[in-house]
Amino acid sequence: MSGKVVAVAGATGVVGREMLRVLEDRNFPVKSIKLLASERSRGKTLKYRGEDLPVEVLSDDSFNGVDIALFSAGGGTSKRFAPSAAKAGCVVVDNSSAWRMDPGVPLVVPEVNPGDIQKHKGIIANPNCSTIQMVVVLKPLHDAARIKRVVVATYQAVSGAGSAALGELAGQTKALVEGRPYPPKIFPHQIAFNVIPQIPQSDAFTANGYTSEEMKMINETKKIMGDDSIMVTATTVRVPVHTGHSESVNVETEKKLTAGQARELLRKAPGVIVQDDPAAQLYPLAVNAAGQYDTFVGRIREDVSHPSALEMWVVADNLLKGAASNAVQIAELL
Amino acid sequence: MSGKVVAVAGATGVVGREMLRVLEDRNFPVKSIKLLASERSRGKTLKYRGEDLPVEVLSDDSFNGVDIALFSAGGGTSKRFAPSAAKAGCVVVDNSSAWRMDPGVPLVVPEVNPGDIQKHKGIIANPNCSTIQMVVVLKPLHDAARIKRVVVATYQAVSGAGSAALGELAGQTKALVEGRPYPPKIFPHQIAFNVIPQIPQSDAFTANGYTSEEMKMINETKKIMGDDSIMVTATTVRVPVHTGHSESVNVETEKKLTAGQARELLRKAPGVIVQDDPAAQLYPLAVNAAGQYDTFVGRIREDVSHPSALEMWVVADNLLKGAASNAVQIAELL
Numbered sequence: 034m035s036g037k038v039v040a041v042a043g044a045t046g047v048v049g050r051e052m053l054r055v056l057e058d059r060n061f062p063v064k065s066i067k068l069l070a071s072e073r074s075r076g077k078t079l080k081y082r083g084e085d086l087p088v089e090v091l092s093d094d095s096f097n098g099v100d101i102a103l104f105s106a107g108g109g110t111s112k113r114f115a116p117s118a119a120k121a122g123c124v125v126v127d128n129s130s131a132w133r134m135d136p137g138v139p140l141v142v143p144e145v146n147p148g149d150i151q152k153h154k155g156i157i158a159n160p161n162c163s164t165i166q167m168v169v170v171l172k173p174l175h176d177a178a179r180i181k182r183v184v185v186a187t188y189q190a191v192s193g194a195g196s197a198a199l200g201e202l203a204g205q206t207k208a209l210v211e212g213r214p215y216p217p218k219i220f221p222h223q224i225a226f227n228v229i230p231q232i233p234q235s236d237a238f239t240a241n242g243y244t245s246e247e248m249k250m251i252n253e254t255k256k257i258m259g260d261d262s263i264m265v266t267a268t269t270v271r272v273p274v275h276t277g278h279s280e281s282v283n284v285e286t287e288k289k290l291t292a293g294q295a296r297e298l299l300r301k302a303p304g305v306i307v308q309d310d311p312a313a314q315l316y317p318l319a320v321n322a323a324g325q326y327d328t329f330v331g332r333i334r335e336d337v338s339h340p341s342a343l344e345m346w347v348v349a350d351n352l353l354k355g356a357a358s359n360a361v362q363i364a365e366l367l
Numbered sequence: 368m369s370g371k372v373v374a375v376a377g378a379t380g381v382v383g384r385e386m387l388r389v390l391e392d393r394n395f396p397v398k399s400i401k402l403l404a405s406e407r408s409r410g411k412t413l414k415y416r417g418e419d420l421p422v423e424v425l426s427d428d429s430f431n432g433v434d435i436a437l438f439s440a441g442g443g444t445s446k447r448f449a450p451s452a453a454k455a456g457c458v459v460v461d462n463s464s465a466w467r468m469d470p471g472v473p474l475v476v477p478e479v480n481p482g483d484i485q486k487h488k489g490i491i492a493n494p495n496c497s498t499i500q501m502v503v504v505l506k507p508l509h510d511a512a513r514i515k516r517v518v519v520a521t522y523q524a525v526s527g528a529g530s531a532a533l534g535e536l537a538g539q540t541k542a543l544v545e546g547r548p549y550p551p552k553i554f555p556h557q558i559a560f561n562v563i564p565q566i567p568q569s570d571a572f573t574a575n576g577y578t579s580e581e582m583k584m585i586n587e588t589k590k591i592m593g594d595d596s597i598m599v600t601a602t603t604v605r606v607p608v609h610t611g612h613s614e615s616v617n618v619e620t621e622k623k624l625t626a627g628q629a630r631e632l633l634r635k636a637p638g639v640i641v642q643d644d645p646a647a648q649l650y651p652l653a654v655n656a657a658g659q660y661d662t663f664v665g666r667i668r669e670d671v672s673h674p675s676a677l678e679m680w681v682v683a684d685n686l687l688k689g690a691a692s693n694a695v696q697i698a699e700l701l
Contacts, residue, residue: 182673184672186520186602186615210541222654223654226607226608226654227652228652229652230613230650230651230665230666231648231650241668242626242668243668251671264672266673268520268615268678270522270613272522272562272606272607273606274562279562279564279604281520283518311576314565316564319561320556332564332602334577336600337585337599338585338598338600339516339600344600344602
């Protein structure tokens with residue numbers, strides 16, 4: 034296998050570092066790797082396969098000779114540099130929200146809509162973390178029973194907001210345990226020993242009262258599933274967990290599914306692990322999902338409030354399946 | 368005012384102590400007070416209005432001459448002692464789940480169904496904490512637009528599981544921050560930096576896959592609202608918060624309410640405070656609700672997935688409105 038020239042833009046961030054780990058771990062055929070970041074990271078090095086590699090400053094010229102560029106450097110950087118990368122002949126897999134709803138850009142979860150990759154014109158978008166783990170579970174249910182409506186409430190980990198946010202949770206937890214104050218800087222309010230019904234931490238709210246994170250779950254789900262008739266509503270909430278997003282998902286289907294039928298469908302679904310044995314207190318947990326590539330589902334039960342709906346609890350590592358490993362899976366399909 | 372002879376059963380517990388504080392704080396007309404607890408608390412004293420009062424061991428004879436007994440000593444104790452207390456002529460306000468669904472026992476939230484108190488035969492039940500805060504918000508919406516279905520996911524604080532649970536959160540958080548292990552004893556899994564989709568911590572699951580806490584929200588809501596046609600489904604989740612339950616509540620109504628109409632109805636509702644200014648990042652938070660008697664609601668928006676539904680975020684102090692202050696409010700009405 035000849036291997037690909039791979040660039041990672043935003044390599045020093047929380048997700049960028051996970052991307053390097055995932056490329057190694059999944060034995061992605063890398064011929065050579067290029068680590069790109071902003072001016073702030075000039076002079077830094079990062080380890081890849083035991084070697085210290087220099088971080089280069091991202092520019093329009095960074096992508097000459099690059100086959101695949103994994104972007105995880107924020108929406109502004111993607112908007113600015115993904116087109117020049119694509120023009121240089123490289124395929125961009127972009128983890129930001131910049132291109133996701135662009136009709137010319139496929140939005141891909143490999144277990145759900147791998148075929149959409151073929152339609153790319155140089156840029157493929159990686160969906161929002163909270164959307165990815167939900168759609169891998171929704172897809173087999175939709176295929177079997179047509180989903181009409183989803184009501185989801187999330188319990189999202191702090192690492193989704195980056196490394197400074199993880200620092201704030203650590204520092205604030207320690208301060209509060211020791212009885213010292215620690216005013217929030219990254220989050221709009223105290224995150225230690227609290228939950229915040231606002232994601233992201235700034236410019237969150239849209240005109241209809243939903244946050245942009247909530248609208249991502251609503252709009253991206255329809256695009257990935259390729260079905261605008263699926264109605265979704267979401268409330269996205271930050272919780273003081275390091276890594277691992279949890280979701281309470283209520284799914285109304287046209288055809289009634291029993292809990293047993295849903296479990297059977299999900300057991301056969303790619304990338305999904307059913308953990309559902311209440312008697313043994315077994316259900317997905319954020320602390321167990323952290324570090325795993327799969328999406329975990331449990332607490333599957335027939336909704337007592339509706340003739341044809343299911344309740345379930347869906348958990349995945351927001352940095353891996355929610356970002357880095359989904360992006361690398363897309364690159365594998367290329 | 369002559370005042371009442373008041374007994375507090377389970378006085379040394381987290382909720383029992385709050386009851387004493389609330390009786391003081393709300394200037395309840397207490398002629399004398401009797402602190403009751405199990406054998407384990409023999410010899411202890413508790414402060415009431417600056418005085419150290421002895422804790423007596425609860426027995427069938429404890430209630431002679433008592434006017435009102437506030438019970439917060441667990442279901443078994445209530446089942447065992449509430450009838451003898453009622454027989455002794457005292458009115459029991461019981462915070463356990465033992466009597467809530469008994470057709471002969473009123474289940475009361477003073478803002479919602481104060482009239483039901485009249486039907487008591489010696490025992491009045493205080494609803495489950497997560498139910499109380501939800502129904503004070505649902506009631507004005509139901510009166511205006513008839514609620515058809517509620518889909519709720521909760522973010523419940525650790526103090527709802529008692530003082531040993533608070534100790535476990537504190538000890539486990541400290542241990543994990545310092546890199547030491549701290550295996551769970553009270554909770555079925557790690558609670559620090561995690562969320563657990565199981566309440567209560569043991570014997571939680573019922574035959575239909577719901578937990579008993581979830582079934583309480585479903586059944587108690589119908590009883591308190593006096594309307595069995597209200598469909599409810601719930602997922603109840605423990606989060607690493609000390610005090611203050613948060614709830615993501617989706618409400619389908621027969622008559623469409625705009626977000627503005629809902630806000631207006633809720634602003635006029637007793638015991639409810641609307642905190643809803645997304646531009647200012649203002650919405651209810653557990654850390655702010657702790658120590659307050661009211662229920663806070665915000666993030667009120669029209670559900671984009673349904674022609675006639677609302678999304679909202681409801682927060683209250685689970686020890687106060689969720690337990691102690693609701694019980695004292697009932698006692699005030701007696």
